Every structure is written in structure tokens, then in C-alpha cells.
Amino acid sequence: MSLTERRRLPPQTGTAFMVRRGERLKVIDPCGEQVCDLTAFALDNRTEWLSSGRTIDYANTIYVTKGHTLYSNCSRPMWTILEDTVGRHDFLLTPCSPEMFTIIYKTTAHHPSCFENLATALAPLGIAPNTIPTTLNIFMNVIVGMDGTLQILPPRSRAGDHLTLRAEMDLIVGVTACSAELSNNGTFKPIDVELYSATS
């Protein structure tokens, strides 16, 4: 397994790329307390997308971690989580979006958002904005109270913490350095992604 590509996402940005079956994607929080929203689509069928609902159902937990499989809406394995140094990621909430900033933050001016960043990055790869599903919000710390109420707490990730995923099919992938104040303890930091070749 050797490093084939490394990208640093500046704060409040996104990018998209292809990952081939067997390749590893390592998502690193270089500074700590920074969320990365991730989504994926099957390269051979762009109507097949990473499904929070199917993944949570089969994993029987809202908190996916090392050893879990992430499934598509067709119930095909898309990713396997190989490493997880944090153990707390969110798979309930959609990426922050212009509308979210209006509704929750009462923002009136333009605000960078993961949804817009994903939509912009994925468009050249043939992904329409309205097909972007609930993302895996890596390092995002959401807890569910007994009454169902959600609390968004600062990420548990510290500098250098990471999540490593193995692609189980050829994928189109979108990732961000999250743009929402509340999700990142009030500051915006970069995210690093590393791609490693498949091992035989």
C-alpha cells in the first residue's frame, strides 16, 4: 500500500475525485475539532449513492466505526472502515447548506456550506445537486437524548486523528472541510485526504 495522492482542503471548501475498488482513502483532521462531510456514488451507476438509512440499519447503530461496512441505496458495500482513531461520527444530518444557515443560524448573507461545496465539486463528475444524500459527517459529534433531541458538540478529534476507508467498488467521492460554526467548535480548519493504492 503506497500513497498515491494527497490533498489539503482549505477551510470551508470541498473537492471531488474518483477512488477505485481496493484503494484506501484516509481522512485526516490536521488541527483537531474539524468535521469532513463525505458522500459517494457508484462510478458505474451514478444513481447509486451512499445510504445512511441502509448503513445504520445493517450496522444496528448510528455510530459507525472500525469494521463497519457503508452501504449504497442498493445495499451494495461501498466502503469498509479500516481505521478510526476517534470513534464518533455523525450519519444523521445533511451537509450544512445555504438553507440551513438561513433556518438555523438566521444568516442573511451568503455563507459557505458543505452542500454548495459538494455540489460544485461533484457537478463536473456528473452528479446533480438534488441527488446528494445525507453525508457521513466524519468527526462530527452529535448525540441523541432519550427524548430524541439532538445535541451538536465539538468534535472529539485532535490533531492527526483520522478515519481510513477501503473502497469496495469504483466510486465518485466528494469531501469537504466543513463550513458550519457549530459543528467545528467555532473555527474553521483544513482537512487532509490521502489516497493509497490497492494491495494485492
Added chain:
Amino acid sequence: MSLTERRRLPPQTGTAFMVRRGERLKVIDPCGEQVCDLTAFALDNRTEWLSSGRTIDYANTIYVTKGHTLYSNCSRPMWTILEDTVGRHDFLLTPCSPEMFTIIYKTTAHHPSCFENLATALAPLGIAPNTIPTTLNIFMNVIVGMDGTLQILPPRSRAGDHLTLRAEMDLIVGVTACSAELSNNGTFKPIDVELYSATS
């Protein structure tokens, strides 16, 4: 407000229909302990769909009930919950599907499923199977442990319990009488849906 249509869904079936803005949809559990999976698409834009992720984010709870708005992936209000005599519905899990029965129940023969029933009912209305999102699983009783683990318990609904929704836009709607043993305390019952005209 007057009743304009009433349908009984036999056990393990689904149906689809249009609901105009302002109309009320009442979903009734006539026998008790029976789940109804519901999804919706904008009539004027079939790429706009009922979004669990945006709804949960804006409601700040996984348990939507009376007074909550259900949002589309474009953050437009699709439904408002007007009445809820149960107060426990699931919005985390995808509809039961052929693959779910294979993976979780280890079923080898064909098993009826909400996904197949929704896909079949929605196809004539221009909805492709792969665009069916996480459904609102009315009366489904899913609890989340402190560690994130899910438990599916018998529905809290008794005979006659219901959920009433007002459409906030013209909608294509799919509903089922759920086909999964675990979700319905081991037996399959019908679901009644009633449509009421808009009030001025």
C-alpha cells in the same frame, strides 16, 4: 374539510397517489402495532424528495411529531404534522427491502417489502426506485441507546391511532402497510389512509 378518498392497504402492500397543497392525509393504524412507511416527491420536480436529514436537522430531534415541518432535500416544507396520537415514529431507517431481509433476517425466498411495494406503486408516477430515500416510518418504534445502538420495539400504536399531515406543496406520495416482522410485533395488519380536501 371533508373526506375525499379512503383506501385500505392490505397487509404487506403499498400504494401511491397525488396530494395537492393544503389537502390533509390521515394515516390510521386500524388494528394497532402496524407501521406505515411514507415517502413523497414534489409534483413539479420529481428530483425533490422528502429528506430525513434536513427534517431532523431543523426539528433538532429524531422524533418528529405534532407541529413539526417535514422538509424536502431543497429545504422546502413538504408536510406539517397536524395530529399525532402516538408520538413515536422512525425517520432513521430505510424501508424494508429484499436486501434487508437477506442481510438481517437471512431470508432466502422472496419476501414482500416496503421498498418493492413503494417502487412498484411509484413507478407509474415517474419515480425511479433508486430515488426512494429514507422513509418516514409512521408508528415504527426505534430507540437509540447512549452508545448509538438501535432497538426496534413493537409500535406504540393501538387500534385507531393516527397521524395527520397537511401537504405544503403538491406531492406524489407513496405509503405502505409494512412487511417486516420485527417492526410490527410479528404480525401484518392493514393501514388505512384518508384524504381530506383543503380548507380555505
